[in-house]
Amino acid sequence: MSNIQPYSPAGGLSTFSSRNSRTVGRELSRIGAVSSVQLARVEAAAELQAATIDAVAFVGRKALQDVAMLSQIETQLAQAVPYASGRLAAIADLTAIAMSEVVADTARSLRRA
Numbered sequence: 001m002s003n004i005q006p007y008s009p010a011g012g013l014s015t016f017s018s019r020n021s022r023t024v025g026r027e028l029s030r031i032g033a034v035s036s037v038q039l040a041r042v043e044a045a046a047e048l049q050a051a052t053i054d055a056v057a058f059v060g061r062k063a064l065q066d067v068a069m070l071s072q073i074e075t076q077l078a079q080a081v082p083y084a085s086g087r088l089a090a091i092a093d094l095t096a097i098a099m100s101e102v103v104a105d106t107a108r109s110l111r112r113a
Helices: 018-080 082-112
Strands: none
Touching: 018 082
16 A cells, blocks of 8 residues: 555656645745855855955055065165165165055955955
């Protein structure tokens, strides 16, 4: 008796009633919708992370370029006025440190956003 299957109007045997079949269809649709929403969330999070990386890289490149320019100017001025080289180096170092702090602050603030 355990092998008896309900009759299906399509001519075959079916293990599901039409009601069960609709329930399964709805559940599969719901699973598909939930999966789509979760995937959209993951993709949005990835896009935000990529934008954060781009922003930090932009600020880092700008700081690198400006530190290079600062070093070049420091060298030129130190050659023109050798007695000022110590003071020029101190000012250049303080400026470079301040720029590196801006890069670090940018990375920190974007990570929290």
